[in-house]
Amino acid sequence: MTLLVSLLAAQSAYAQDTNITSKAFMRAALTVMTFDYFATKCKQGSGFAATDAAKIESWQTANGVAQIRDRLSDLNRHPTQKQQLDQAVAEITQKIERQYVNIDACTVALSVSKLPDAQFATISPQLLASVSNPPKTPKKVERTPSNTPAIVSSQSDAKTVAQIDSFGFNSRPKMGIGGFIALDIYPVVLFRNGDVLTNVEGLSFSGGLEAHKRANPDEWTRWRRQGGKLQLAQKDGWEALPFQTTYPKLPNNFKLDGFFRSLSGTGTVAIGGNQSVAAWEDYRFSADGRVVRGNGAGGSAESGGTAIATSSTAPNQRGRYRVEGLTLYITYDDGSSERRILITDPKDPKSIIWLDGVSYVRRKQ
Incomplete structure (x- = not known):
């Protein structure tokens, strides 16, 4: 969401169309577009339960969601704001879907509609006045950000596991409570080809490991064994991994509790x-x-x-x-x-x- 800080920076340059580039409309657009994304996903699956569908229809009617949605196309005249808004929506939806492969889209969409900031008629009555048109039946949502990642499949997991040599743990300093420096211990993955993934979230990157390496080269390095020590390549040369024990697999009959x-x-x-x-x-x-x-x-x-x-x-x-x-x-x-x-x-x-x-x-x- 930090990229939204600059959403309003160019607002004065578009003074001739303050309704569309206003803070109130941009906030409403973000909410509606986020809702639309997950509502579309919901309808592609089992769809909303009858009681939830009624609640959503009531929310859309009472808060002029159809009118706000109709005005989104006017953002094409303001490419900077449109691009940043699209990126913000993609960031929200990607973050949720990337981390939660099995998240229920209907649940997320319903929660968005319930948020206080989604009650436009209450918090921004002037906004509804500015987008007022004859009431329209909410249109079927079809918009889906083109850069949304695909869900990682179990087949891709099997392919990735075949490339892994082992995993271990590294450490780095981080700012703790009260300004004290604490030690952060985090996992790293060693691959058979000598690569090291230092941010294990890359395992679920859409497009696979090679795509992640191209997009995030600073989260990859190399490993070797030298003088009986496991070493990682750093900017200043090779350094021994502080925790030398690595695991090619978890123990037999391993259980979680x-x-x-x-x-x-x-x-x-x-x-x-x-x-x-x-x-x-x-x-x-x-x-x-x-x-x-x-x-x-x-x-x-x-x-x-x-x-x-x-x-x-x-x-x-x-x-x-x-x-x-x-x-x-x-x-x-x-x-x-x-x-x-x-x-x-x-x-x-x-x-x-x-x-x-x-x-x-x-x-x-």
Whole structure:
């Protein structure tokens, strides 16, 4: 969302069309476009439940969503704002979909419609007046950002695992609470060809590892063994990895035990708003091989010291899991399945795990 800071920078240059380039319209456009994206995904799947569809139709009618949507094409006259707005929407949707392969699009869309900043008739009545047209029936949403990444498939995971030599852990300094310098320990992946991935989120990059390397060359380096030491290539030469133990696979009959959650979110603070949208995915693993997966989305806003929150949670899926090598296999009771690359410290698997490079932190509940 930081790229939205400059959305209004060129506003004075377009004074002849303040309705479209105003802060109120840009915030509304961001909300509507984000909703449209996930609503489209929802309709391509099972679609909204009847009660949710009625709520969304009421929201769109009461808040002039169709009129706002109709005015989006006017942004073509302001290419700078349009490009930055498109990038902002892509950033939000990519961040959620990249981290949460199985996130329920209907849940996210419904949560967006409930946000206080989505109630345009209440917070921006002047905006509705400026876009007022004869009421129209909301059109079927078909817009989808062209640069949205595809969901990473289990087949690509299998191909990636075949290229991995082992994984280990590196360390780096980071600013801690109160300004103190703390030590951040993070995983790295060593590949058979001598490459090293220093940001394991690259494992889930759309387009695969080579595409990630081209897009993020600073997150890759080389490794070697020299004098009995595992070394990584740095700017100033080769340096020994501080933790020399690496793992070509996880132990046989390896089990997870605990509740792990990954959380992602965004908001409109950068453009003067006070709303946030969050999505989460969690797994509850048991040592007996059972697993329960859940996900959901929610939103919140603060105004005048009052906090408002909404949330929706998708039904849980239950099944069984097993770990073989570096792969987590899950078979759910409904017949569906998934396969993820699993990285964790086998000596301390209760703190954090990485699934396809996305971190899941162990929580009490």
